[in-house]
Amino acid sequence: MNTTILKISGLSVSFGGILALDNLDLDIKQKEIAAVIGPNGAGKTTFFNCLTGLYAPSAGEILFYPGRDAEAVSLKGMKPHQITEKGVARTFQNIRLFPGMTTLENVMIGRHCRSRASILGALFRNAATRREEQEIIDTSYTILERVGLAGYVNELAGNLPYGAQRRLEMARALAAEPLLLLLDEPAAGMNPQETLNIMELIGEIAADGLTILLIEHDMKLVMSLCQRIFVIDYGRKIAQGSPGEIRSNPDVIKAYLGA
Numbered sequence: 001m002n003t004t005i006l007k008i009s010g011l012s013v014s015f016g017g018i019l020a021l022d023n024l025d026l027d028i029k030q031k032e033i034a035a036v037i038g039p040n041g042a043g044k045t046t047f048f049n050c051l052t053g054l055y056a057p058s059a060g061e062i063l064f065y066p067g068r069d070a071e072a073v074s075l076k077g078m079k080p081h082q083i084t085e086k087g088v089a090r091t092f093q094n095i096r097l098f099p100g101m102t103t104l105e106n107v108m109i110g111r112h113c114r115s116r117a118s119i120l121g122a123l124f125r126n127a128a129t130r131r132e133e134q135e136i137i138d139t140s141y142t143i144l145e146r147v148g149l150a151g152y153v154n155e156l157a158g159n160l161p162y163g164a165q166r167r168l169e170m171a172r173a174l175a176a177e178p179l180l181l182l183l184d185e186p187a188a189g190m191n192p193q194e195t196l197n198i199m200e201l202i203g204e205i206a207a208d209g210l211t212i213l214l215i216e217h218d219m220k221l222v223m224s225l226c227q228r229i230f231v232i233d234y235g236r237k238i239a240q241g242s243p244g245e246i247r248s249n250p251d252v253i254k255a256y257l258g259a
């Protein structure tokens with residue numbers, strides 16, 4: 001049960017000469033919940049942006065292993081939608097929903113990458129297209145139930161309470177049927193009760209068999225939910241280990257409290 005799902009080696013990115021990620025090595029195991037933590041500006045979101053094809057790394061390799069015995073796929077150089085198709089989905093630190101569309105429609109969009117309907121099929125709405133559309137609706141609804149948003153199906157996403165919008169982002173990512181789910185600060189801006197609820201949900205999703213890598217500032221969440229933690233500071237990995245190891249690591253304490 002210790003098979004690698006994602007192997008990052010020597011990953012670097014620079015913006016105008018500033019190294020935002022500096023020779024990062026990191027590997028994620030199948031079905032674990034792992035976290036990337038680090039001070040503001042450390043490069044955490046940049047890391048996710050590289051993994052999902054939004055930023056082009058200047059060096060390094062990103063290998064994804066979609067199954068137990070599956071061959072490695074290099075995600076480097078792939079377009080975001082191709083990476084989603086391979087089985088990596090994400091949420092964003094700043095919520096990115098379509099506020100003028102319904103909750104259900106927002107999830108249906110996330111399902112798009114698993115649909116096959118051609119443009120012609122969509123225009124003439126043949127039987128296969130209608131069947132597929134119904135499948136997308138049914139699956140999207142099931143996912144909304146899963147994340148506790150079944151009561152909001154026809155509400156406009158923009159009208160949902162903040163905590164519900166964060167769940168909807170997760171639902172949309174889940175609609176792509178990922179093997180690896182990347183969550184960028186899933187509890188950001190949440191009150192303590194909402195944070196507990198989202199923790200519970202993340203735990204349930206992981207129990208369904210997904211691998212989860214999350215970025216989070218809420219240390220209680222990270223320490224109680226994650227099996228392994230990677231600490232990044234100034235684009236470099238300064239520590240990795242279990243919550244207990246990370247808590248007592250002097251480099252980590254220094255990065256957080258200042259020298």
Ligand SMILES: Nc1ncnc2c1ncn2[C@@H]1O[C@H](COP(=O)(O)OP(=O)(O)O)[C@@H](O)[C@H]1O
Nearest residue numbers: 015016020038039040041042043044045046047
């Ligand atoms: N598109 C970009 N252009 C220029 N600089 C960027 C860009 N994206 C991120 N950075 C810089 O990279 C560093 C890391 O940012 P980020 O990954 O957002 O940090 P974190 O998510 O850890 O708070 C910061 O100094 C930030 O200003």
Ligand SMILES: [Mg+2]
Nearest residue numbers: 044045046093
């Ligand atoms: Mg960030």
